[in-house]
Amino acid sequence: MTRLLSIALVTTSLIFAAGCGSKKKKGDQAGTPEGQISTQPLNFDPMGSDSGNIVGLKTINFDFDRATLTSDARRLLGENADWIRQNANVTVQVEGHCDKRGSVEYNLALGERRAQAVKNYLVSLGIPSKQLTVISYGKEKPVALGDSEADYASNRRANFVPLPQ
Template identity: 55%
Template sequence: MIRKLAFGLVACALVVGCKGKQTQSDQAVETMPAGGTPQIDSSALSFDPMGSDSGKISGLVTVRFGYDKSSLDANSKKDIATNVDWMKKNPNTRVQIEGHCDNRGTIEYNVALGERRANAVKAYMVSLGIPADRLSTISYGKEKPLATGDSEAAYAQNRRANFVPAQ
């Protein structure tokens, strides 16, 4: 009998002790109005999360690259200039430049090539007047293809720099 009483007292002490160690999320749940739901920001995203790959952001375009290339040709520079104009019209927007590759080559090689592509685009945008702190880069290598298959058309779609805006 004494054991059961001692066990009960220890259990109560633990419950009381844990009550004092609430996290902020625990406290938020307790202060929620009875029968209410938590406040969630339900405002729509300002931009398509696929960025320029979606084709739904007027004035922002994906830049294409040749096979095994990270250098910018005349078409790439024209597309980047279009994106620079877009960024100048949206001065509070930051952009992540994603470097992508086709599915040929090793993972390591394609990640490095995607990084060179993204950095080449960023450097050119900075030379056209976009502050470097408004641009970030990431390489996905061959991990996020737009097109599947082993044709030149699929390869060409996947060799790109995608622009994903964020406010």
């Protein structure tokens, strides 16, 4: 039994070591010529956002336990669609979030519905679906840590994050 455990441990160690040992050669970076760095700005402000909002895109808020877009949310998404059209080279991830009430599983599903509602509306405004991805963080990434209704309302949102090109 000890010998079997030792063999399994050695095998696992070798698998992990093999995955960590490769180096990239110079010039292997796709999309940029050797020795050059892309100078295209993303208009990205990591200090002024929760998990990386793109400057120029507005966060969308939701009512309690809802994934439906309000008239204000649709107006903001119209403005966001204009920004996305002007930055067609940027892939945007829509993150769905919830307040801390409810189970982890429930909030992950609700966050997914919120992010998908935002994506669907943007697609209906002519944004290519391939330019948008969705993810749910449920209640795992709050922007407000308190227990007031205002804090809860701040956390019921969908925000926008640039993805690496």
